[in-house]
Amino acid sequence: MKKLIFLSLVAVLISACSSVVLTGRKQLLLVSDAEVLSMSATTYKQFVDSVPASKNLTQTALVKKVGVNISSAVENYLKTNGLESEIANLKWEFALVQDTSVNAFCMPGGKVVFFEGILPMTKTEAGMAVVMGHEIAHAVAKHANERMSQQMAAQFGSNIADVLLANKSAATRQTINILYGLGAQVGVILPYSRKHEYEADRLGLIFMAMAGYDPNEAVAFWERMSANNKGSAFEFMSTHPSDEKRIANMKSVLPEALNFYTKK
Numbered sequence: 001m002k003k004l005i006f007l008s009l010v011a012v013l014i015s016a017c018s019s020v021v022l023t024g025r026k027q028l029l030l031v032s033d034a035e036v037l038s039m040s041a042t043t044y045k046q047f048v049d050s051v052p053a054s055k056n057l058t059q060t061a062l063v064k065k066v067g068v069n070i071s072s073a074v075e076n077y078l079k080t081n082g083l084e085s086e087i088a089n090l091k092w093e094f095a096l097v098q099d100t101s102v103n104a105f106c107m108p109g110g111k112v113v114f115f116e117g118i119l120p121m122t123k124t125e126a127g128m129a130v131v132m133g134h135e136i137a138h139a140v141a142k143h144a145n146e147r148m149s150q151q152m153a154a155q156f157g158s159n160i161a162d163v164l165l166a167n168k169s170a171a172t173r174q175t176i177n178i179l180y181g182l183g184a185q186v187g188v189i190l191p192y193s194r195k196h197e198y199e200a201d202r203l204g205l206i207f208m209a210m211a212g213y214d215p216n217e218a219v220a221f222w223e224r225m226s227a228n229n230k231g232s233a234f235e236f237m238s239t240h241p242s243d244e245k246r247i248a249n250m251k252s253v254l255p256e257a258l259n260f261y262t263k264k
Helices: 002-015 033-050 057-080 084-089 116-122 125-140 143-164 170-210 217-228 243-258
Strands: 017-019 026-028 093-097 104-107 111-115
Touching (some): 026 143, 033 093, 033 104, 057 084, 057 111, 057 125, 057 170, 104 125, 111 125, 116 217, 125 143, 125 170, 170 217, 170 243, 217 243
Parallel strands (some): 093 111
Antiparallel strands (some): 104 111
16 A cells, blocks of 8 residues: 555656756646646736736836747747747736835746836846846746645655554654654755746846847846845745855856847
């Protein structure tokens, strides 16, 4: 019975393996694109219905312009590299909302939201392209799906651990399950989230370069972001890389991104 459960889990995990566009990194996708996109569309509508749209028509138009430029460049790349089937999952929308948070996000399927609070950090169209490229990269790389899949796999592992420990005392099982949960969180889920951020940085630079934006602008943007941060949590327990490591990593992948850059 124990062996059967283990082999079943292995079979599921192997069948759910996929690869990220451009980077080639293997990833686990246990949730179908249709399921993820359905959840995304519902959540996105709830969000935009609850937060007022920006009244700054100039900046709203710029967000949409940059979004269209980068998403079009990405779609063109997918088409020319035999990945046209991926385009069907991308239903782009670009919004700017009235919120002072220094933030932006992209939901699966390409629903990108900028908060007005990030505009002082982007400053220029190229600065906006840094953020847009990064957020679009999360969608193209299917990071949300992978994140959900990691959590599902962690839960599967917890359930299996409980079965394998059935002959142990209740106190022993509880202790091991607590340790398992902490191990999954610190050892797998959080580090993967940082890996997603690094990957989105790398792909974001490439995507903005494909659209004709100078990827060198990313370093200046993140230096402004770093100066704006008033202290942050230890990276070990954070879902994002430290600003210093992020900027250093960005500088290391700039040569790759510049290969895709043609000045507009």
